[in-house]
Amino acid sequence: MIGKAIAAWGTQFRSRGLLPAILMNVSQLLAFARAFRYRLLYGRSILASVFAMQGGSTIEIFNKRARCRVGRFVFMRKNISIRLDDEGQLTLGDHVFINDNCTINCALRVSIGEYTKIAPNVCINDHDHNFRGDAEGHLLKGEVVIGSNVWIGTGSIILRDTVIGDNAVIAAGSIVKGYVPSDTLFMNKREKHFSAISRASEEEAVRAPAKGAEAI
């Protein structure tokens, strides 16, 4: 088995090239080290074997009753924020992949099945603010259960009380609350709208944004 791994490694270096392969491996090694630091920091609040977190990614656990279970070879890219509070139970299955800038806020239960891939800028919440201020308390909680081999597209938002079945695909920019069956593509319908732009003067139009860009 170790021989097999070394052979795979050799193939990788040949196909990617020496420099890209070295830089990629160093970056991944640092990501595994970064994740390991969180295991040391939080003790038994994080139950995990080997997983990786790239730069700016953090785990924060605000309560001793919360548990963060992270499967093997879970890979988090840059600037992921994972936060647990109250009795929150977060489970990330083996080989879950989470791309840049995703946030997971868990105060009850969030479960993500193995091999599920999460694209950049996805936010997952298992609670809302109780803005009506009624007797149910400050947070309205509802479990989020996402199956195996799901692909959640860029910029999607997953709200409380959501179940997504195995192999489902959530199209980019979706807002999901409720039930998405297995083997289903979910999307929010969108109509395209095109309109012509008339400009004061072509020369002005070309120059304007370059200066304006300073402030945006």
Next chain:
Amino acid sequence: MIGKAIAAWGTQFRSRGLLPAILMNVSQLLAFARAFRYRLLYGRSILASVFAMQGGSTIEIFNKRARCRVGRFVFMRKNISIRLDDEGQLTLGDHVFINDNCTINCALRVSIGEYTKIAPNVCINDHDHNFRGDAEGHLLKGEVVIGSNVWIGTGSIILRDTVIGDNAVIAAGSIVKGYVPSDTLFMNKREKHFSAISRASEEEAVRAPAKGAEAI
């Protein structure tokens, strides 16, 4: 009053547990220190008492006429970007809470009332590029005034010339330009669309994404 604070602190340590409470308090302390550095850096361009900024959060002020007023116990989580240019006047009321990856770009006036909560990935702008290049200049500016106790949901985009009344709720993923009255829930209507996924072979479908994930 100090006795009361210490009692509240003790309760927090008991209910959260020693380790989570210590880590949370250290993290918050660092966030307050980080915010204080910006006050030192920008002098009277930032008018603030005690506020907090987590890692990667920055304030940039590009003009001496711009003013950034930050109320007591404003809390910014990770990777917030606040930028002021021209005569921009940004006011964040007491106890405003801003979650990860939000951006506020102010070149005229942005005002956010006390206790307002802003979810992750929200962008607030008080100006647009003048892409028609007419006589109004490079930037088209319009004030953004957000009331007290508003909750702005995940991934919302607040554009120039917007007024949001007190206690309003902006649903996740909304794009807001114009007027939202007090005590109102605003959302963009969305239709859900489900379609079945047929696959070439189940075995292939399970393995494919794991390899593809390297590049996404």
Next chain:
Amino acid sequence: MIGKAIAAWGTQFRSRGLLPAILMNVSQLLAFARAFRYRLLYGRSILASVFAMQGGSTIEIFNKRARCRVGRFVFMRKNISIRLDDEGQLTLGDHVFINDNCTINCALRVSIGEYTKIAPNVCINDHDHNFRGDAEGHLLKGEVVIGSNVWIGTGSIILRDTVIGDNAVIAAGSIVKGYVPSDTLFMNKREKHFSAISRASEEEAVRAPAKGAEAI
């Protein structure tokens, strides 16, 4: 020409004020240095002259056949992620401006014309996961070609097989796949929906979110 540049610099210091101008220039200098480090790191995989990357922005190139061409005075703000794999060819024209938290994932070809401005939280991909698992391979690739002087609004998502013509404007929050002609404003239609919020008690409503905010 150098005299002219110094004069422009002097004007900048007078109009912005000494402290804001110094801090802005130091920040930009660091961004240019940060970008230069990537040129040193990746050798001929990055073809560039002078460009800038603010804090948390990264370039990762996973294959020796991939090429990243960056024009003069390209400016990337905070937390940009650029990733190239396979034979990916990424071209950023002169004076392209990329705002916070944008991601560009290129495994085939992404080309962005000069003076194009990209707002915060925009994601550009030239490939999808092949979730149907058919014979076309793990990734489904399709070129993304964006013209000159385009403005891509906040939070937009640009998918594979997309061509956007010169001077086009993509409205905030758009999802784009396909063809957008030159001099065209593209947007996804959105209906606004308002509903009144009834609350259990006003006093409760004001206090509730302040406490709940800890966990969101």
